[in-house]
Amino acid sequence: MKKSTSETLTERIPTGIAGLDEIIGGGIPKHRLFVIEGEPGSGKTTMALQFLLEGAKRGEKSLYITFSETEDELNAVAESHHWNLKKIELIDLSAIERQLSPESHTTLFHPSELELTQITENLLKKIDEIQPARIVFDSVSEMRLLAESPLRYRRQVLSLKQALSKRKSTVFFLDDLTSSSQDLQVQSIAHGVVRLTRLHHEFGGERRQVRILKMRGVKFISGHHDFEINTGGVEVYPRMISSQHEETIKPGFLESGVKELDLLLGGGLDRGTTNLFLGPAGSGKSTMSLLFALSAIRKGEKVAFFSFDETIANMNRRCNAIGLEVEKAMKSGLLRIQKVDPAELSPGAFSGLLQKLVTTEQISVVVIDSLNGYIQAMPQEQFLTLQLHELFTYLNNHGIVTLMTLAQHGMVGSMQSPVDLTYLADTVILTRFFEANGAVKKAISVIKKRTGAHEDTIREFAVGQNGVKVGPALSQFQGILTGVPRFHGESESIMKKNV
DSSP states (O other): OOOOHHHHHTOEEOOSOBTHHHHTTSSEETTOEEEEEESTTSSHHHHHHHHHHHHHHTTOOEEEEESSOOHHHHHHHHHHTTOOOTTEEEEEOOOTTSOOOTTOTTBOOOGGGSOHHHHHHHHHHHHHHHOOSEEEEEOHHHHHHHHOSHHHHHHHHHHHHHHHHHTTOEEEEEEOSOSOTTOOHHHHHSSEEEEEEEEOOSSSOOEEEEEEEEETTOOOOOSOEEEEEETTEEEEEOOOOGGGSOOOOOOOEEOOSOHHHHHHTTSSEETTOEEEEEEETTSSHHHHHHHHHHHHHHTTOOEEEEESSSOHHHHHHHHHHTTOOHHHHHHHTSEEEEEOOTTTOOHHHHHHHHHHHHHHSOOOEEEEEOHHHHHHHOSOGGGHHHHHHHHHHHHHHTTOEEEEEEEEBSSSSSOBOSSOOGGGOSEEEEEEEEEETTEEEEEEEEEEETTSOOOOOEEEEEEETTEEEEEEEOTTEEOGGGTOOEEOSOGGGSOOOOO
8 A cells, every 4th residue: 555645754764873863753754855964073974974884784775975075084984983884885076186087986076177067967867876775965065165156055955855855865964064154055955954063161071962953744852962972983862851751669668787877767768769968078978878789789789889089999998998898799790880080971971871771780779979070070060950850850760779979068067069959869868077075976867858757866977897887866966067066965975986
């Protein structure tokens, strides 16, 4: 039965670009023309080659028509990704110094000596010979210059679009935006427009983002999406939308293994919640989060630990000194610790990695140590809370126990946080230093717990060779949270440091 027009429009083909197909709902409409635009170096050529190689992998004929890149330059790009372009036909129009000859079968014309109409006619003849299913034009800026006027350029592009549509080809036009940044001629004609951008910061690596400006008849995820160019090609990280993921929360607690700490928390941390350890640097936040992580591992659960501040070697040494068997957990395969460089991190790449771990490795606990490092990785801090809200909601929907630490400015006295994220957390555990008997001690309290009752007391805790010990409520102290408490009891009520 003959397909209707609406059915034909919804027929999709994969681009071969990881993440991009997800953004546009499974692939691009077949037999249409699309514009991939961006400044030089933004990744257009790499993306275009991936599109053609995907076609070749599926047994489709693919054609690359280049006005600016030489065959050697394209092969160099392919070699950097370990690609082989033998199955891709190439028409090279960049060799201006060479005259067309029978030997130079990949060079058709001398652009400076021929009119655009002649080039178009000859290209169509070559396309009829090859009959490609996928075509890339690189770049339309050269065509725009040859046309000399916007009206003629629009007519030529429209004519080319109609001719290629009749030949059942899916076409990418690459536009480097060098000839005219305000020219919307191709955008208005194309079925879809994809914009690639690079963000430059004063320190650290550059960030890349992709945005769908237009895609007729296709429901896509709007907004900016991070992407990276790695060995093997472009990988796009779709913007996380937590509402698109169903809840799979299983009721239950995650205990720490320290009885007094679990009592303080009303039994432990609930599944599918976000939990924040807040306090000054060195007050035990990371150690507390590791207690819960190792408790989950002892039950056979998988844990992902992201360290923004501490190296893995230092963490192992510190944990060995207090009896926390982190190395053993890593060797078992249940604990995955990844050192993250904030200067190189893309927030989209981070959320993409978490989604992969949740769906493929079935992790049950995520530790982010610390959010201070994650904040530094954000290119625009005003959107930090929005991104974290989506990330935490996604993890909560999958029943993950999320543990995060946030270091406050200062050591004692008045404390300031770099950003207020307490409202995003289901549970907030506060750690503090305080002075007693001529020594610096640590205190812990639960400030907030949405999912159930908890103690409102402040307990002392200590970290030593035998691990973590949490003492009774410091009922004879006042002002502990200020760092300068007043004591109204006997010295015996203070926990001895015997851990």
